Amino acid sequence: MRRRRRRRGISASLVTLPFASILIMATLLLISRLPTRHPHLSLRQRSYKLAQRITMASSSSSSSPPSDPSLETVAPHAAVTGERKLNTDLQEQLPKPYLARALAAVDPSHPQGTRGRDARGMSVLQQHAAFFDRNGDGVIHPWETFQGLRAIGCGYPVSIAGAILINLVLSYPTQPGWIPSPLFSIHIKNIHKGKHGSDSEAYDTEGRFDPSKFDAIFSKYGRAHPNALTKDELNSMLKANRNMYDFIGWITSAGEWLLLYSVAKDKEGLLQRETVRGAFDGSLFERLQDSKKSA
Ligand code: HEM
Numbered sequence: 001m002r003r004r005r006r007r008r009g010i011s012a013s014l015v016t017l018p019f020a021s022i023l024i025m026a027t028l029l030l031i032s033r034l035p036t037r038h039p040h041l042s043l044r045q046r047s048y049k050l051a052q053r054i055t056m057a058s059s060s061s062s063s064s065p066p067s068d069p070s071l072e073t074v075a076p077h078a079a080v081t082g083e084r085k086l087n088t089d090l091q092e093q094l095p096k097p098y099l100a101r102a103l104a105a106v107d108p109s110h111p112q113g114t115r116g117r118d119a120r121g122m123s124v125l126q127q128h129a130a131f132f133d134r135n136g137d138g139v140i141h142p143w144e145t146f147q148g149l150r151a152i153g154c155g156y157p158v159s160i161a162g163a164i165l166i167n168l169v170l171s172y173p174t175q176p177g178w179i180p181s182p183l184f185s186i187h188i189k190n191i192h193k194g195k196h197g198s199d200s201e202a203y204d205t206e207g208r209f210d211p212s213k214f215d216a217i218f219s220k221y222g223r224a225h226p227n228a229l230t231k232d233e234l235n236s237m238l239k240a241n242r243n244m245y246d247f248i249g250w251i252t253s254a255g256e257w258l259l260l261y262s263v264a265k266d267k268e269g270l271l272q273r274e275t276v277r278g279a280f281d282g283s284l285f286e287r288l289q290d291s292k293k294s295a
């Protein structure tokens with residue numbers, strides 16, 4: 001009796017085993033044959049891509065909440081997360097939006113950064129500052145800051161005050177050693193050491209450009225227009241970005257953004273996304289200088 005049952009068990013497993021292995025092999029074959037834009041990827045990478053696509057599809061519609069709560073960007077008990085929105089589809093508009101770019105200020109309309117721009121090996125933050133290095137020696141003296149501010153359309157009072165304040169604040173942190181510069185020079189090589197708090201965080205600590213932080217400026221504060229800030233929206237961003245007791249950061253950020261607004265707002269009083277992107281990589285300064293020259 002027992003022997004017969006054992007024999008039946010063996011014959012059952014003899015039938016199911018090949019069937020199960022055929023099923024596993026067929027599944028693996030199916031996954032490996034799935035249409036993919038990445039034929040060079042291994043089976044494991046393709047399965048990951050498939051899983052990623054499924055996750056993306058479930059979270060792609062910004063109007064409906066994601067089915068996976070771990071992808072939620074709004075916490076019901078944190079009203080501020082509902083007021084300041086994030087773009088949940090950025091990865092579909094720009095490749096690798098989480099990757100801070102060293103050389104180019106990228107966004108969905110400029111996935112390669114400013115067209116025709118030669119970064120000359122400089123970080124995006126170095127490019128921003130380099131416009132003011134009028135003789136190209138890697139160091140910005142106060143009179144160069146003054147000339148740069150004049151070139152982008154600032155009047156005498158703003159250019160004099162700007163040159164004094166910018167060089168006063170940024171000179172010491174960017175010096176190559178501990179001895180202060182008697183001429184208040186700013187060293188572009190070390191400009192990342194001039195970063196302050198209470199900012200947009202679109203420059204990372206090393207002076208790269210973080211596309212997701214840049215996008216958040218407009219998704220959070222561009223209420224009236226998706227790709228521009230009104231003066232009120234700019235002010236609410238400055239207030240919202242304030243870190244606790246970071247008075248230097250508050251003042252510096254306000255100075256940077258209000259100066260940008262005053263020199264580059266459009267006819268409707270809006271600060272356009274493209275203007276801000278140009279300020280980050282410094283291409284805006286060149287454009288302003290050229291238009292001022294031709295005028
Ligand atoms: C010598 C001239 C300048 C130097 C050395 C300089 C340097 C810097 C540095 C180090 C930062 C990084 C701040 C941070 O992320 O913590 C920065 C950001 C910025 N700068 Fe300048 N800057 C100069 C001129 C200007 C001018 C003329 C404008 C406006 C017209 C401007 C507008 C901005 C803006 C909007 C930011 C972004 C701040 C943020 O992310 O919230 N800068 N600049």
Ligand SMILES: [Ca+2]
Nearest residue numbers: 133135137139
């Ligand atoms: Ca110089």
